[in-house]
Structure formats: C-alpha cells, structure tokens
Amino acid sequence: MKDIEIDSNExxxxxxxxxxxxxxxxxxxxxxxxxxxxMRNRQVSVE
Structure with missing residues (x-):
C-alpha cells in the first residue's frame, strides 16, 4: 500500500x-x- 501526499492548500x-x-x-x-x-474525507478509506 502506498501513502498519498495530501496538499493542504487543495x-x-x-x-x-x-x-x-x-x-x-x-x-x-x-x-x-x-x-x-x-462528514468524512472521501480520500481516506473507511474500514
């Protein structure tokens, strides 16, 4: 699994x-x- 980089300005x-x-x-x-x-961030998976 690879971590994604999150741009805080995006x-x-x-x-x-x-x-x-x-x-x-x-x-x-x-x-x-x-x-x-x-609310949940859709970029983060829910397990």
Whole structure:
C-alpha cells in the first residue's frame, strides 16, 4: 500500500455519513450543511 501526499492548500471532497451530500472544502466541515450529520474525507478509506 502506498501513502498519498495530501496538499493542504487543495480542496478535498467530504461526504456526509447521514444524507450523502458531497462538499468541497479546504478544511474538514464540522457538520453537513443540509442535515447536520458527520462528514468524512472521501480520500481516506473507511474500514
């Protein structure tokens, strides 16, 4: 497995665990703008 380099100035794709909304942001959103659910970075695998 190879580590990816993450550019901190680049916008990342975040997805809401509850409703599935996708948001592009430089910093992790604290909650979904639609339903206030938890957000996850889509570049990081969920296990």
């Amino acid at each position: 916008k990342s794709e975040y997805e809401c665990f509850s409703c599935g909304k996708i948001v592009f942001a430089e910093n992790r959103p604290s909650q979904c703008p639609d339903c206030a659910g938890k």
